[in-house]
Amino acid sequence: MSSLIRCCSRLTSSARPVFRWGVQNAKSVQLLPESLTIEKMHEMEWKDIIGATMHEVSIDDLEYQPLFDQPPDKILGIGLNYLDHLEEQNVPVEKYPQAPVVFNKFPSTIVCNHQSVIHPSATSQLDYEVELAVIIGKGGKNINESGALNHVFGYTVANDITARDWQKMNNRQWILAKSMDTFCPLGPGIRTKEFITNPHNLDIKCEVNGEVRQSSNTSNLLFKIPQLIAYISKLVTLKTGDIILTGTPGGVGAFRDPPMFLKPGDTVKCTIDGIGELTNSVIMEDS
Incomplete structure (x- = not known):
């Protein structure tokens, strides 16, 4: 069962944490570009979201984040x-x-x-x-x-x-x-x-x-x-x-x-x- 999660890699060497959406499957997550937001993905079909995924990482290498691009207005x-x-x-x-x-x-x-x-x-x-x-x-x-x-x-x-x-x-x-x-x-x-x-x-x-x-x-x-x-x-x-x-x-x-x-x-x-x-x-x- 595929779903969208918000996550941050524990393996990043960046000076700042990079938060992004990913498509989670049973044991791994396919990361999406940092530029993809809920607003942008709302206009996309699921096949296009899957098509935008980048490299795959293990769930164990990710830290889960709350499910939003930025705190919700309401x-x-x-x-x-x-x-x-x-x-x-x-x-x-x-x-x-x-x-x-x-x-x-x-x-x-x-x-x-x-x-x-x-x-x-x-x-x-x-x-x-x-x-x-x-x-x-x-x-x-x-x-x-x-x-x-x-x-x-x-x-x-x-x-x-x-x-x-x-x-x-x-x-x-x-x-x-x-x-x-x-x-x-x-x-x-x-x-x-x-x-x-x-x-x-x-x-x-x-x-x-x-x-x-x-x-x-x-x-x-x-x-x-x-x-x-x-x-x-x-x-x-x-x-x-x-x-x-x-x-x-x-x-x-x-x-x-x-x-x-x-x-x-x-x-x-x-x-x-x-x-x-x-x-x-x-x-x-x-x-």
């Missing part, structure tokens, strides 16, 4: 967007959201596959949320639903880490609850939309220390991706590299009986069919 999350997540909260159908519930996360939250999630001392209720993430390839304003997927470059796996005590208490600080450092693992790579024929029929799962906590399918999304892009772009201009986290299914720690929150030493694996596995360990914040 990371937009969608709350209460899975039917099974609404059901686990006992939300009656008549009170389901009538429009997407939108919040944002800061770019400083992004970490890549196998990097650590920091457990802040400020929270005792650190929670996991596996999500399908949409990477915008072509920006725009007032995008129509009918053409919304033309603006998508690809998809990746996200973990919308949340400090529940800050989200539910402390004056309901959603942005702070969602935006503490390392609270947005993304990875393992970007699967371009050519490979995802139907993003609304993908199995999605989260495991903590090997135990399945969330298991669903993106068919359970309340608002589908074209609806999200159209709604958001009526209000703000989407830009290349922006990220939309489409929501999380049922099974989050806060609504389990009893609640099950993340602890230092835990390993969280988020998996989406056709995209890959995102794995991160939890470590305690330095005192």
